[in-house]
Amino acid sequence: MASPAQDDPGSLPAGAPLGPEFFARPSDAVAPDLIGKILWMRGVGAGRLTEVEAYLPWGDPASHSACGSTARNAAMFGPPGSIYVFFSYGVHYLLNLVCDAEGVGSAVLLRALEPLGEGGAHGPATYCGPGRLGARLGVAPGLNGSMLGEESGLFVLDDCLRPQVGISTRIGITRGAALLLRYHAVDSRCVTHRGRTRKGPDS
DNA sequence: TAAACGATTAGCT
DNA sequence: GCTAATCGTTTAT
Numbered sequence: 192m193a194s195p196a197q198d199d200p201g202s203l204p205a206g207a208p209l210g211p212e213f214f215a216r217p218s219d220a221v222a223p224d225l226i227g228k229i230l231w232m233r234g235v236g237a238g239r240l241t242e243v244e245a246y247l248p249w250g251d252p253a254s255h256s257a258c259g260s261t262a263r264n265a266a267m268f269g270p271p272g273s274i275y276v277f278f279s280y281g282v283h284y285l286l287n288l289v290c291d292a293e294g295v296g297s298a299v300l301l302r303a304l305e306p307l308g309e310g311g312a313h314g315p316a317t318y319c320g321p322g323r324l325g326a327r328l329g330v331a332p333g334l335n336g337s338m339l340g341e342e343s344g345l346f347v348l349d350d351c352l353r354p355q356v357g358i359s360t361r362i363g364i365t366r367g368a369a370l371l372l373r374y375h376a377v378d379s380r381c382v383t384h385r386g387r388t389r390k391g392p393d394s
Numbered sequence: 395t396a397a398a399c400g401a402t403t404a405g406c407t
Numbered sequence: 408g409c410t411a412a413t414c415g416t417t418t419a420t
Binding site: 253280281283320321361362 | 399400401402403
């Protein structure tokens with residue numbers, strides 16, 4: 192098929208790359224701001240973030256950083272704008288973006304991505320679930336601890352599009368499940384199936 | 395050294 | 408809607 196510029200994984204999509212200063216805030220403040228942003232992986236493709244979850248450094252039993260720093264989650268304590276990748280259930284790679292100051296241990300988990308453009312007439316329209324998102328972007332353990340930008344080949348871009356953001360409880364966790372730290376694009380249907388059935392707890 | 399858990403997904407009823 | 412499968416990490420003895 193013909194490959195227009197927007198479909199070329201080697202071309203930078205329109206938008207301003209977000210720097211470390213954007214992430215140098217608490218994860219629960221960064222998370223809703225990430226909804227609607229463009230995530231671009233060099234050589235792979237780009238998509239729009241439709242669902243994320245925030246993980247807090249303290250008072251959040253579901254966060255990996257709650258039990259302190261270990262060899263596994265060391266990247267989560269890295270500088271803002273760095274990448275934290277971990278292997279879940281021995282099956283899936285999950286992609287996190289480190290927030291707040293270095294050493295704090297705050298991050299945002301990227302759960303769902305909506306491909307840019309037509310989304311591929313012959314492919315899935317969305318990539319629901321953090322495991323699929325990671326697989327689609329080619330997330331590898333080597334990205335763990337890398338910085339957004341040239342170092343990792345992963346960029347977050349702001350195209351000034353600001354969709355309505357909904358908030359709800361997080362998914363797939365047993366501890367801290369009551370905390371409202373999951374943010375998603377209300378306009379998008381690309382959400383995890385457990386939450387998809389719910390139209391809105393507040394409405 | 396050994397056992398249990400987990401930020402998931404897919405499949406079946 | 409519910410249950411099983413998957414493997415690295417963590418914790419306990």
